[in-house]
Amino acid sequence: MTFSLAELMVCAASDVFEGDGEILATGIGLLPRLAASLAMRTCNPDMMMTDSQSFMLSRPNPVSGLRSHEGQANENWMGFSRIFDNVWSGARHALVGPSQIDRFGQTNISALGGTREAPKVQLLGVRGFPGNSISHANSFFVPKHSKRVFVAGECDVVCSIGYNPERLPKGYQLTDIDIRRVITDLCVMDFGGPNFQARVISLHPGVSLDEVRDNTGFDIAVSESLGETAHPTAEQLHIIAELDPKDARAKQLKDNPPGIRTTDEVSAS
C-alpha cells in the first residue's frame, strides 16, 4: 500500500484527538483540518468541529471542492464570539502550525526578527494563541522540520505560554500547561522528557534520530519506546480521499514526497 508523507502526517496528527471525547477540535490549515476531520470519522466520533465559519457540524465538510455551505450537517450556530466561550471553558484541542517553536513549547505566529517597532517580517499577529495556550490542549503541525522553526533561543515573539518556569504566572504549575504532540515531516514529538523537555516518540519511515537532531535548534530527549510512526490504514486512506476529493493534500508539502523514503531521500529533501 502506498501513501504520501502528507497522508502519514495527517494520520499521525489525527491520533492526537483520540480519547479527547466531546471537545471542540480546531485544525488550522488544510492538513491539520483534514487530520481533525479524519479523527471525527475514526478515533473520536464524539468530537465537535466547526465549518471554519459560523456553524458547528455533526459531520465534517470536505476540505476541498466545497462550493457552498448549503445542506451541510449543522448542529448549532457557533459565531466567533461564541468560540471564546468554548475556548475559555477548556473543552477544546487546537492543532495549529506555528512559524517558530522553542524548547519550552512556546510558539510564534506574530513577527520575525527586527525590533518590536519594526519587525523584519510581520506575520499574522498573536491571534488567539495566548488565550488558547492558557485555556486548553494544543498540538502543533510543522510541514518542514528545521532550525528556523525549532529555534535555539526563545521565540522572537512569545505568542503562547509553554513550559518556561521563568514565565510561569503566579499561582500556576507547569502541569497546568497542556501541550500534547508535535507532528513534523520527520517525526512525532511530545514534551514528555525530563522537566518537560521535547522528546521524540516516533520517527517517520527512513528518518534517523540524527536527522531530527540536526534540524532542531535545541536538545531533545528520546522516548524509551521510540518506534516508527504508524502507517496509515486502508480505512484511513479511504476516508482521507473522501474528505479531500480534489487531492489538495498533494499540494501542501514541497514535491509531495512519498510516505516511505530511504535515509538518503530524507537527507536530500
Place this chain on the structure above:
Amino acid sequence: MEDAAPSAHIQTVSPYQNQKKAFVMNKQLDAHKAIQAIKSGMTIGIGGWGPRRKPMALVRELLRSDVKDLTVIAYGGADVGLLCAAGKVKKVIFAFVSLDFMPLEPAFRKARETGGIEVSEIDEGMMLLGLRAGAWGCPFIPTRVGLGTDVLRNNPDIAVIDSPYDHKEWVAMPALTPDVALIHATCADQRGVCQIASPDHYMDDWFARAAKHTIVSVDTMVSSEHFYDPAVARQVFWERNHTQAVVHIPGGAHPSSSDPIYGFDVEHYKDYGALIAEGGFDAWSHKYLGESEADYQAAVGGLASIHQLALPAY
C-alpha cells in the same frame, strides 16, 4: 399622559398622532457627512473580520478626508492596511491583520516593517473583553488570557492583578472605548435598527456598544415593518440607541464580503496586494479610490459585478 376623555370637537387628527409623526427619528446621512464625526487623534473601532463585512466605503471616505493620527481597533483586514498605507494611523490595536486566503495583509506588513506605526498587539479574546468592559462601563475585565506571553511584556500598560478570591494573578484587560465605531450591516431602517443577515455578526455588537458614536453603512434601507418578522428581529444584535448614523451604500463592503448579498473579491485583493507592493498607497488610490464611492465602484466594474461575487465556501 393626557387625560383620555373623548371630546367631540377633535375629529380629524389627534394631537397624539401629530406628536408621533414629529418625533420619527431619521439617522440617515451620506458618507461624507457621517464621516465628519471622526476628528484627527480619535480612536475608531472597525467591525467585520479580515476580508469579511468590513465598512470599506466608510473607510474610503475617511481616506479621502484630511483626518489623521487615528488609533484603530479592529479584527483587521484591508481596512487597517489602507488606513496605515495612507498615513492616517498613529496606533493600531490588533490581534491580527489578515485577508485569510492571503494570510499576510500587504499594506499592514509594509507599514510594520518600515516601523511607521505604534502597535498594541493583544489576543483576539482580549479585544472582545476590552470592548465588553467599554460597553459595560467597567475599567477592566479579569482574564487568564495573555499570561506567560509577550502580550504582557509588550503592553506594559496592561496590568496584572491579584484576585480577592484566589491566589492566582489575573490580566486586567482594560476597557476599549472607541470614539467612533464603523460597521457594515445588511440593512437598516432610518431609525438605525440594523440587521446582519450574514452567518456571523462577529464582534460588531460590542463595537457598537463600546463606542460613543456608531456609524453603520448598509446595502439596503428598509421600512420598520421589515423587522416585524421575528426571524429578522433575531438578526438585530444591538439596539438602535447604539446607532447614531446610517449610510445607504449598496456594495459598500467591497472588496470584503457582505454575505448573503456578495462574497469577497479575491481578484481585487490580489490586485490591491500587487499595487501596494509596487507603488504603495498612491498606486492603489490612483487606480481605484476616486473622488466618491461612485468613482470607486466604476473603477472596480460596477455594482452589478460586485453583486455577482460568489460567497466564500471552505
